[in-house]
Amino acid sequence: MSKKEFIEELNEIIKDPIFIGNSIDDLFSETGENTWGISMGQELANEFTMEELVLFFTQVQTNRKEQITQISDHPMIFYAWFDWQAASLKFSLISAFHEKLPFISPYKTIASIEPIIAEFLQFQFHDGFPIADIQDEISADMGEEEKMSEPLNVFAAVLSNDREPM
Template sequence: MNKNEFMEELKEIVEDPLFIGNSIEDLTDEAAENTWSISMGQELANDFTMEELVSFFTQVQTNRKEQIVHTSDHPMIFYAWFDWQTSSLRFSLMSAFQEKLPFGSKYKTIASIEPIIVEFLQFQFHDGFPFTEIHDEVPTETEEKEKVNEPFNVYVVILSNDRETL
């Protein structure tokens, strides 16, 4: 797939409908319906700029904000992160019924999406992890705990349902 074809697919994501729950009981459905993932091969990743992906995320947030304003009686939380295990940019929305994001590991919220995009674009393993990078050495328990306890960055913004902020 070339960059133009990929950009067309991104346009489809921009326009995807949003599922908006009515209560905290709907958070599982929101997570299932409102999570997207973007991944690409190394060659394609090398063709993209941070500005292009920032523009994409701005369009997504604008579209979701419009949907929230027109159909929701409550704000929603937009959040995005880089999932290095799958080499993908991921983003989701959930109703702001609770403030804790649905991650099982430690994370750090940041006010800008740029660091996440830079991390994604500079990642060396978009085409997969080469076998030569996998070592027979077993990490010590301390090394493993340090890695697991390292928080990852999550860009978070509240999208209001207030028509005045459209």
């Protein structure tokens, strides 16, 4: 897929309709309907810049805020993270009345999406993990005590349902 074709697909994501729940019981529906992922091969990832992906996420947030303003009586939380196991930038939207983001693993919220995009762009395994190369590492780690992993970095922003600019 060419970069131009990929950008056309991203433009479709920008316009996707969202689901807005009415209570905390709608969390499963919100995460199921409002979660997107972006994956690409290494060659395509090398063609993208930070600025292009920041612009994409700005457009997504603007569109989601417009939808929230038109159809919701409450704000929502837009959040994004890098899922390195899937080599994917993920983002989602849940109602702001949820007390925390729906992650099982520890996470920390960060004020800017740029570090998440940078991690994605600098990731070396967009085309898959070289299992043969890391087999020795896995064997060496088998005898060690399980290490605590770093919390997942998550960019989060509240998108209000008023007509004020983001």
